[in-house]
Amino acid sequence: MKVTRAKCAGACYGVQRALNMALDTASEGSRAVTLGPLIHNPQVVAQLAERGIRAVENPNQAVEGSVIIRSHGVTPQVRREIEARGLPVVDATCPHVARAQKAAAKLARECGRVVVVGEAGHPEVEGLVAYAREAGGEVHVAGRAVDVPASLSGKVGVVVQTTQTREAFEEVLAALRDRGVECVVKDTVCLATRERQESAADLAREVDAMIVIGGRNSSNT
Ligand code: SF4
Incomplete structure (x- = not known):
């Protein structure tokens, strides 16, 4: 089969930035949790867990280390809950989301x-x-x-x-x-997002079939 890759694909700037921030936190030796999975990719989430970065559902489950806010951002209420726990916050909210x-x-x-x-x-x-x-x-x-x-x-x-x-x-x-x-x-x-959507539409016009690789629960996918 001839395989053609879309011009724009892969983790976007905001998710990549959040991953880098999480990995920097891990390499400094700090334990950390993310509020929800950092990326809709189970393999990457498992690799982060191996480096001491677990995903939790809510701030109450964060008992030690830093709390990483993922690229989707959080509500002001959740931000206050995190701050009230007195734990260091790594805010990886994507600047576009902010x-x-x-x-x-x-x-x-x-x-x-x-x-x-x-x-x-x-x-x-x-x-x-x-x-x-x-x-x-x-x-x-x-x-x-x-x-x-x-x-x-x-x-x-x-x-x-x-x-x-x-x-x-x-x-x-x-x-x-x-x-x-x-x-x-x-x-x-x-x-x-726009670039990836347009890239997918352009490629769909040229090929017989397309495979979209991504998390089923990802809006981008
Ligand atoms: S707004 Fe969302 S899709 Fe766009 S760069 Fe940020 S995290 Fe990625």
Whole structure:
């Protein structure tokens, strides 16, 4: 078989950065836990565990060493819980995610109501929702046009999960605008995601079959 690799593939900048930060922590001899798996890749998670970096589900399970915040970021409440435990924090929140969190809070203050375009329940989306709520906003999550609440009207802030497809983002925006909603938009789709999506689409046009290698629970996959 002839095998062609996509032009853009592999761990993105934010995940690679988080991995490097975790490995630096391990090489300094510090024990550490990550809040959730650092990457959607069981082999890499197992290698980190061998180096003393375990994944835990919540801050209460962190009893010693550093707590690594992964690239998805955490809610402000979880950040406070970690700080209250008095353990050193290694904040590997991807700078693009941090920018989306700030945008969500700013839109909440400016518009009062915010739509987060993304996958309900995803840790990054939970963070965006929490930042917007903490800033006093009424928040809705919409993955597709059908998720847009009929009650929305007037001025609404719109922010998007970094790994969403442009199609989903535009579909939700169109649904809001069709209802006469005035949208104040922060386009926080990540360039790394866009490049990988476009690369996959380009390659799909050229080949007979495609294999996507990635974690089943990864939005990027
Ligand atoms: S925002 Fe982009 S670079 Fe950052 S972790 Fe997500 S996909 Fe990776």
